Amino acid sequence: MEAFVTPVNLVIAALTIGLGIAKAAAVRQQRDWALRLTASVLMLAGLIFLMATPLVYRAVGGAMSSPNICALLVPVSTLLCVGHAHILSQLWQEDRRTPEVLRRTAARWAPLYAGAITVMTALYAHAPLGPAAPLKFAAVYSHVPEVVALHLVYWVALITAVVVTVRECSKLPVPGRPGFRRALGWFAVGLGMDLVNVGLTATALLVSKAGTEQMTGVAESAWVATIASCIAANIALASMVLRSRRAERQDRRTLMCLHDLVVGHDPAVARDPHIVLAPRWSLWTRFDTSLELNSLMAETHDGCGRLSPWWSPLPAAAVARLAVAPGRQDLDEGLPAGWNLAAAQEAAILLHAAQARDAGQPVLPVGTQLVKLPGADVEPHADREHLVQVARHLDHPVVVEAAELARLVQAAAAP
Template identity: 70%
Template sequence: MEPFVTAINMPIAALTLGLGVVKARAVRWQREWTLRLTASVLIIAGMIFLLATPAVYRAIGNTAGSPNICALLVPVATLTCVAHAHALTQLWHEDRRRPAVLRRTATRWCPVYGGAVVTMATLYFDASLGPAAPLRFAAAYAHVPQVVAFHFVYWAALITTVIVAVRECASLSIPGRPRLVDALRRAIVWFAIALGFDLVNVGLTAIALLGSKAGPHRLEGVAQSAWLATIASCIAANVALASMVLRSRRAERRDRRTLLALHDLVVKRDPGVKADPLIVLAPRWSLWTGFDTSLELNSLMAEIHDGCGRLNLWWSPLPAAAVFRLAPQWTSGGPPGEEWDLKAAQDAATVLYAVQARDAAQPAVVPRLPRLPGADIEPHADRQHLVQTARLLTHPVVREAVELAHQAQTVADSSAK
C-alpha cells in the first residue's frame, strides 16, 4: 500500500502546491479574500498530501524526534484547510461579506477550530507512542486512550464544520447575479463531494480504530485504505477549484474583449506620435501572465478609470438625466432589457458624450458633474459595472440620450450668446 500511496501522493502534492503558488502570486494584483483563501486551501491541501507520504512522514518524524508527529500535523492541516474553505463559503454570500458579519462569524468559529487543535496537540504529546506508523496510526495505537480521544475530538470538529460548510454552499444566493450562482453551484457539487469523502475517511478510520481495540494490529488495512478516500476528496476538490479557475479565466477573457471597446473610446493616443506609445497594455507574455489573465484585466480597468478621469472637463449632467427620462418611455414602463443597469447606462452616456465633446474640441461644460454616476460602486463590483457600461455604449437609450444632450447643450450655448 505504501508504494502505491507514495506514487499517488507526490504528484497530487506537486500539482496542488503549484496551483496554490500561482493563485498566491495572483493575490499581488487582485487583493480579494476569496482569491487568498483559494490559494491557502490549495497550498495547505498540497502540504497534507506531502506530510502523509510515508517517506516524508518518517523523515519529519525522525527530524522532530517524534516519529508520528505527522499524525498530528495532517489532522491539524485538514482542519485548517476546512476552516479556510468555511470562510470561503461565507464570502460567496453577498450579505455575509461585511466586516462586522465576518468578525461575528470568526468570533463564533475560531474557538471551535482553535479548541480542537489545542486539545488534539495536548492529547498527542501526552500519549506514549512508539515507532512511526504512516497511514495506520489509528489502528496501530488503538490501545492508547489518548489516541482514541484524539481521534474523537478530530472527528467531532471535522464532521461539524463539514456539515456547516455544505449547508452554506446549499444556501448560496447572490441577488441580481443568477448566472454566477449557477456557475458556482456546479463547482460546489464537486466541493460537497470532496467534503463527503472526508467523512468516508472518518468512517473507515473509526472502523479501524474501534476494531483494532479487540486485538493488536487488526484492521490496519482498513486504516490504510481510509487514505484512498482522502485522495478521492482531493481530486474532487481540485476538480471544483479547477472548474472555478477555468470558468473565471473564460469570464476574464470575455470581459476583456467587452472592455476593449470602452478602453479604446476613452484612451486617446497622441496623434503626433508615429508609433503606438508605451502603455500598460503593450503586448507581452511571460510564464505567469500566460496563466493569469487577471493582471491584464486589472491593467485594462485601471487605464479605463484613468481615461474617464481625463474626460472630466466634459462630464455633463445632461446625458445622465436624459437616460433617466428615456429608459421607462423606451420600454413602456419596463426595464430596458435583461442586461440593463441604470448607473452603467448613465456612465456610458456621460462618457460617450464627453468623448464626442473632446474629439470635437468643445469647451469644458458648465456646470459639470463632480464625479460619474457610478463612482459610488463598491470595489468588488467595479469590474461588473465597467463591463455593463461597455455593453451599454451602443444601447438605443444611451445613443438617444447623448443626442438629446448635445441638442440641449447647443440650445444652452446659443442662449448664452
C-alpha cells in the same frame, strides 16, 4: 498499500503545492481574500499528502525524534484546510463577505478549531507511543487512551466543520450559474469524502481496540477516501478558476470599447502613447488574466476622469426621459445583462464628453459641469461589473440618442 500510496501522494503533493504557489504569486497582483485562501488551501492539502507519505512520515518523525509526529500534523492540517474552506464558503456569499460579518464568524468558530488543535496536541504529547505507523496509526495504537481521545476530538471538530461548510455551500444563491453550482457540488463531495475517512478510521480503531488485529488494512484504505476528497476538491477549485478566467477574458473584450472611447483620442495619449495599455503577451499574463483586466480598468477610470471638464448633466437627464417615453421597444436590445439606468446614464455622459473632446469643443463652465458620474458611489467589489454594464450600454439606441440630444441642446445654447 504503501507501494500504491507513496507515488500517488507525492504526485498529488507536487501538483497541489505547485498550484498553491502559483496562486500565492497571483495574490501580489490581486489583493483578494478568496484567492489567498484558495492558495492556502492548496498548499495545506499538498503538505497533508506529503506528510502522510510513508517515506516522508518516517523521515519527519526521525528528524523530530517523535516517530509518529505526522499522525498529529496531518489531522491538524486537515482541520486548518477545512477551516479555510469554511471561510471560503462565507466569501462566496455577498451578504457575508463584509468585514464585520467575517469577524463575527471568525470569533464564533475560532474556539472550535483552536480548542481542538490544542487538545489534540496535548493528548499526543502525553501519549506513550512507539515505532512509526504511517497510514495505520489509529489501528496500531488503539490501545492507548490518549490516541483514542485524540481521534475523538478530531472527528467531532472535523464532522462539525464539514457539515456546516457543506450546508453553507448548499444555501449559496447561484441563479443562472449552473457551472458554479456543479463546482460547489464537487466541493461538497470533496468535504464529504473526509467523513468517509472518519468512518473507516473509526471502524479500524474501535475494532482493533476490541482485540482484532486484522484491521490495519481498513485503516490504510481510509487514506483512499482522502485521495478521492483531494481530487474532488481540486476539480471544484479548478472549475471555479477556469470560469473566473473565462469571465475575465469576456469582460476584458467588453471593456475595450469603453477604454478606447475615453482613452483613444485623448490629447494626453497623443503626447505620451506609453500611458495606454499596450498589447502584450507573456507566459504569466497568459494564465493571470486578472492582471491585465485590472490595468485596463485603472486606465479606463483614469480616462473617464480626464473627460470630467466635459461632463454634462444633459445626457443623464435625456436618458432618464427617453427610457420612460411611451412606445420605446428597444430598451433590451443588445443588453445581455438587461437595462441599467445608472450605467446607461454614465455611458451617455462619457459618450457625449468624448465626442465634445474629440471635436475640440471648449470645456464646460465650472458651474455647469457634472460633479461626479452616476457610478461614483459603487462599492469596490462591484466596480468591475458596473464598468462592464457601462460598456454594454455605449451603443444602445437610447444612449446614442441621449448623447446626440445633449449635443444639439448645447449647440443651440451656444452664443
